Amino acid sequence: xxxxxxxxxxxxxxxxxxxxxxxxxxxxxxxxxxxxxxxxxxxxxxxxxxxxxxxxxxxxxxxxxxxxxxxxxxxxxxxxxxxxxxxxxxxxxxxxxxxxxxxxxxxxxxxxxxxxxxxxxxxxxxxxxxxxxxxxxxxxxxxxxxxxxxxxxxxxxxxxxxxxxxxxxxxxxxxxxxxxxxxxxxxxxxxxxxxxxxxxxxxxxxxxxxxxxxxxxxxxxxxxxxxxxxxxxxxxxxxxxxxxxxxxxxxxx
Amino acid sequence: xxxxxxxxxxxxxxxxxxxxxxxxxxxxxxxxxxxxxxxxxxxxxxxxxxxxxxxxxxxxxxxxxxxxxxxxxxxxxxxxxxxxxxxxxxxxxxxxxxxxxxxxxxxxxxxxxxxxxxxxxxxxxxxxxxxxxxxxxxxxxxxxxxxxxxxxxxxxxxxxxxxxxxxxxxxxxxxxxxxxxxxxxxxxxxxxxxxxxxxxxxxxxxxxxxxxxxxxxxxxxxxxxxxxxxxxxxxxxxxxxxxxxxxxxxxxxxxxxxxxxxxxxxxxxxxxxxxxxxxxxxxxxxxxxxxxxxxxxxxxxxxxxxxxxxx
Numbered sequence: 001x002x003x004x005x006x007x008x009x010x011x012x013x014x015x016x017x018x019x020x021x022x023x024x025x026x027x028x029x030x031x032x033x034x035x036x037x038x039x040x041x042x043x044x045x046x047x048x049x050x051x052x053x054x055x056x057x058x059x060x061x062x063x064x065x066x067x068x069x070x071x072x073x074x075x076x077x078x079x080x081x082x083x084x085x086x087x088x089x090x091x092x093x094x095x096x097x098x099x100x101x102x103x104x105x106x107x108x109x110x111x112x113x114x115x116x117x118x119x120x121x122x123x124x125x126x127x128x129x130x131x132x133x134x135x136x137x138x139x140x141x142x143x144x145x146x147x148x149x150x151x152x153x154x155x156x157x158x159x160x161x162x163x164x165x166x167x168x169x170x171x172x173x174x175x176x177x178x179x180x181x182x183x184x185x186x187x188x189x190x191x192x193x194x195x196x197x198x199x200x201x202x203x204x205x206x207x208x209x210x211x212x213x214x215x216x217x218x219x220x221x222x223x224x225x226x227x228x229x230x231x232x233x234x235x236x237x238x239x240x241x242x243x244x245x246x247x248x249x250x251x252x253x
Numbered sequence: 254x255x256x257x258x259x260x261x262x263x264x265x266x267x268x269x270x271x272x273x274x275x276x277x278x279x280x281x282x283x284x285x286x287x288x289x290x291x292x293x294x295x296x297x298x299x300x301x302x303x304x305x306x307x308x309x310x311x312x313x314x315x316x317x318x319x320x321x322x323x324x325x326x327x328x329x330x331x332x333x334x335x336x337x338x339x340x341x342x343x344x345x346x347x348x349x350x351x352x353x354x355x356x357x358x359x360x361x362x363x364x365x366x367x368x369x370x371x372x373x374x375x376x377x378x379x380x381x382x383x384x385x386x387x388x389x390x391x392x393x394x395x396x397x398x399x400x401x402x403x404x405x406x407x408x409x410x411x412x413x414x415x416x417x418x419x420x421x422x423x424x425x426x427x428x429x430x431x432x433x434x435x436x437x438x439x440x441x442x443x444x445x446x447x448x449x450x451x452x453x454x455x456x457x458x459x460x461x462x463x464x465x466x467x468x469x470x471x472x473x474x475x476x477x478x479x480x481x482x483x484x485x486x487x488x489x490x491x492x493x494x495x496x497x498x499x500x501x502x503x504x505x506x507x508x509x510x511x512x513x514x515x516x517x518x519x520x521x522x523x524x525x526x527x528x529x530x531x532x533x534x535x536x537x538x539x540x541x542x543x544x545x546x547x548x549x550x551x552x553x554x555x556x557x558x559x560x561x562x563x564x
Contacts, residue, residue: 082367088359092270
């Protein structure tokens, strides 16, 4: 029997009187690349913050590989890797020093070996002794993914991983995500606005609208459900329109 | 290694790689050279004036000669008190602001807290690391000044004098911790790191300059005749009101104990060891009190407000 990587049950988070995430019920099997779509303020980042234990739910619950995010948050943190939208490392430290610091916090053994392995995986072993201060956004994003992989996580959370990257950077991050999922079996939970990226990389998607999950299914099922839609973008716009976000100009019935 | 120590070590390493911090540290050490040079020149000038006065009086046939002025070696370092209270305090504010305020704004705290790290471990690590940075900096200043006394001042300090300088270094650390803890606390209370820096500096200016000036207006002057020149000097005397106002100024406490330890304050040369030790312990408690209060408030704020790192 396959254990689900992520399960949420009526997961809800309020900020004062505002509801950021409302009664989210979601099951993501292990080995998926899940694309979490939605407009700005839809509740995607709050959901990631809840699942990465950075935030406590107001009500409801969630588990990562059967560990409750509140009761067993320490175990959850050992199982997950997290890459925020804007990865800010310590500019005055080298890549190796940044990674060593974060690896030690994750109680990684044989830190130096692990750093070498990860940088090899990224294809940039020469970055070890370079200071992060001079890095471009794309390079930082790669180091951001490296830090999330140090402790061999089973579930990786990525918040807009390709945001602000040039086409080459987007392609490289996409390839890396595919490699991590296909070759290392890591379940990926990815917040994204890039629908073409989601269509290319994801095996399943969820669409959030004003804090509510309005659709969640495998990409194959979604595409089958809307046979007239030429792309995921059209489907997304249609779903958003159905939920009052945009006028329905998508041409999808 | 425990989590807090891992964080503390990182804080230490990043501080000594930070250009702004290194620039101010070099400024601090540069001012020490200037301080010792000015101090030793002033003392030599005082001795020269005294010797000339004695020679003139003896030539005029005077029988009663003025007593030798009390010139203590450590008075050469008297300006150190001012440099610590100004440059050191700004440095402490920058450390606290960089450590939490800026890191929170940049999202760096999220990377740490998505790992098996508890918030209290994070805060302790930050505080310990930056305390170690300030202690190292003051240790360097202590060593640097001890060497400068010999090299620039041409004076070999005694063991007792080195002990006084060391105790002053400890008092200075207690003083700087006030501003480090203040800026850490403000980093947790205010939304913008720029505001943290500004509010910390305003508070520092109020306790360092405004309060002592207010206290000065409440002092009374008494007249004292200078034994060498014969001139009448006005010496301000503390009143109950001025003492009460100064009690709220850590900077005043540092200057006060600094004057006594470095023997630049009037009457400090004749102060007994017992009285000095009592003053040192009392001042240490007074200087540490705001630090304890700010740390307690920081923990309360950080542990209660779980959305803080996400804002």
